[in-house]
Amino acid sequence: MRGTVVTMTMVAxxxxxxxxxxxxxxxxxxxxxxxxxxxxxxxxxxAGTVLRAGRFVVDPEGRVLFxxxxxxxxxxxxDTATVRQWAAAGFNAVSIGVRMEADGTFAGxxxxxxxxxxxxxxxxxxxxxxLADAVEAVVGQGxxxxxxxxxxxxxxxxxxxxxAEGLRRVAGRFHDVVGLVxxxxxxxxxxPGLNGAVRATDAHHLLWRQSAASFDPTANVVTNDEAALxxxxxxxxxxxxxxxxxxxxxxxxxxxxDRPLSDVTLAAxxxxxxxxxxxxxxxxxxxxxxxxxxxxxxxAPAGGGTFGGRVATQIRVPARVYPDGYxxxxxGATVVSAPGAGxxxxxxxxxxxxxDVRVEPATAEQAPPMAPPVVPPAAGDPCPASPAQSTTASAxxxxxxxxxxxxxxxxxxxxxxxxxxxxxxxxxxxxALPLAGAAGMAxxxxxxxxxxxxxxxxxxxxSSDQRFR
Numbered sequence: 001m002r003g004t005v006v007t008m009t010m011v012a013x014x015x016x017x018x019x020x021x022x023x024x025x026x027x028x029x030x031x032x033x034x035x036x037x038x039x040x041x042x043x044x045x046x047a048g049t050v051l052r053a054g055r056f057v058v059d060p061e062g063r064v065l066f067x068x069x070x071x072x073x074x075x076x077x078x079d080t081a082t083v084r085q086w087a088a089a090g091f092n093a094v095s096i097g098v099r100m101e102a103d104g105t106f107a108g109x110x111x112x113x114x115x116x117x118x119x120x121x122x123x124x125x126x127x128x129x130x131l132a133d134a135v136e137a138v139v140g141q142g143x144x145x146x147x148x149x150x151x152x153x154x155x156x157x158x159x160x161x162x163x164a165e166g167l168r169r170v171a172g173r174f175h176d177v178v179g180l181v182x183x184x185x186x187x188x189x190x191x192p193g194l195n196g197a198v199r200a201t202d203a204h205h206l207l208w209r210q211s212a213a214s215f216d217p218t219a220n221v222v223t224n225d226e227a228a229l230x231x232x233x234x235x236x237x238x239x240x241x242x243x244x245x246x247x248x249x250x251x252x253x254x255x256x257x258d259r260p261l262s263d264v265t266l267a268a269x270x271x272x273x274x275x276x277x278x279x280x281x282x283x284x285x286x287x288x289x290x291x292x293x294x295x296x297x298x299x300a301p302a303g304g305g306t307f308g309g310r311v312a313t314q315i316r317v318p319a320r321v322y323p324d325g326y327x328x329x330x331x332g333a334t335v336v337s338a339p340g341a342g343x344x345x346x347x348x349x350x351x352x353x354x355x356d357v358r359v360e361p362a363t364a365e366q367a368p369p370m371a372p373p374v375v376p377p378a379a380g381d382p383c384p385a386s387p388a389q390s391t392t393a394s395a396x397x398x399x400x401x402x403x404x405x406x407x408x409x410x411x412x413x414x415x416x417x418x419x420x421x422x423x424x425x426x427x428x429x430x431x432a433l434p435l436a437g438a439a440g441m442a443x444x445x446x447x448x449x450x451x452x453x454x455x456x457x458x459x460x461x462x463s464s465d466q467r468f469r
């Protein structure tokens with residue numbers, strides 16, 4: 001009996017000693033899919049990274065995103081004051097162009113009449129340095145940024161060789177940027193192997209390519225597999241803009257407006273819309289005449305699993321649309337934002353199977369203080385999530401350990417990998433718990449919870465030198 005006790009004690013000691021190492025091991029990746037998946041570190045993608053679940057664009061929390069914003073051509077001005085004006089107009093993202101040379105480098109401009117600034121002998125790209133300043137101005141105000149790579153005529157003629165080098169340079173510079181939508185190639189040419197040029201230095205961000213829009217052959221979209229964003233507008237007149245914006249809403253895709261912004265164009269594109277939906281959208285419509293937005297969604301992540309904590313739906317409401325305030329009516333969710341907030345925040349009610357929302361102008365009977373003037377959103381997350389969390393992987397592919405994904409898919413594959421990781425950890429705990437004693441395992445479980453919180457991609461503070469190294 002004494003020998004048995006000693007043996008069990010030694011086994012328990014080994015189990016407790018080995019458990020932290022077992023928890024630190026990456027999850028077993030799902031079966032490889034084409035193209036070859038790239039392993040993501042347990043810390044997951046940078047906060048605010050845009051991923052894909054089927055035809056939907058999603059965030060690391062698993063919410064479906066609808067991106068609305070301007071497109072800035074190479075050499076265009078992007079500063080903090082301008083970004084604040086865009087945020088007040090209801091935009092939540094900006095596409096920023098950078099010109100690529102035939103050798104895959106980014107010369108940029110000197111700032112004196114647009115004179116080209118050449119790449120230095122040590123490989124420094126002045127164009128990427130200027131791009132970094134613009135991206136910093138955008139993400140610093142809580143908006144997302146798309147990096148649009150615009151090849152020169154000679155670069156387009158060089159084809160894959162130039163594209164691959166340019167993608168490697170850009171992805172290497174911006175791989176850990178928070179709030180990045182991805183990298184857009186403003187060309188429909190190029191082989192599928194260009195995905196590997198991004199994954200060589202960036203395991204998280206998506207590569208987008210241009211093509212004709214299925215709903216309007218006069219317009220262009222950028223796609224990543226099934227997901228799409230409207231980026232090329234046939235014209236800038238109000239009738240065309242309204243037609244394309246309505247088509248994008250019906251198709252349930254976001255957009256970047258590539259025409260000059262004026263009061264006329266802003267009147268057409270500055271509208272309320274669901275910027276982030278904590279569920280799968282059934283549909284949403286906006287009536288400019290009545291200034292009425294309706295939204296319906298099923299409160300479950302588009303990629304499967306469940307949401308962690310009280311993830312909020314965000315609806316952007318521009319002040320120019322509701323100068324006298326707005327009223328929100330919701331079924332299946334509770335409004336948690338302040339009256340008059342530039343972003344309406346809703347949290348799904350317990351056991352709700354569907355959420356329906358209406359946003360409409362305030363009437364004379366609903367004048368302040370019931371419906372105060374709209375206040376533009378401040379920098380940062382307008383709807384902070386509850387600290388409560390879930391151990392279930394989100395649609396963005398986060399899990400307790402590492403997962404496998406490509407730049408073309410996130411969700412079901414990652415969920416299966418996360419489930420296997422959880423099963424492995426739980427098996428170790430069930431074997432060690434009867435042997436180790438309650439006091440020793442309490443410390444181990446505390447460490448496990450800390451690791452899992454680290455692995456679900458919560459919003460983190462990133463200094464500027466970390467963002468753009």
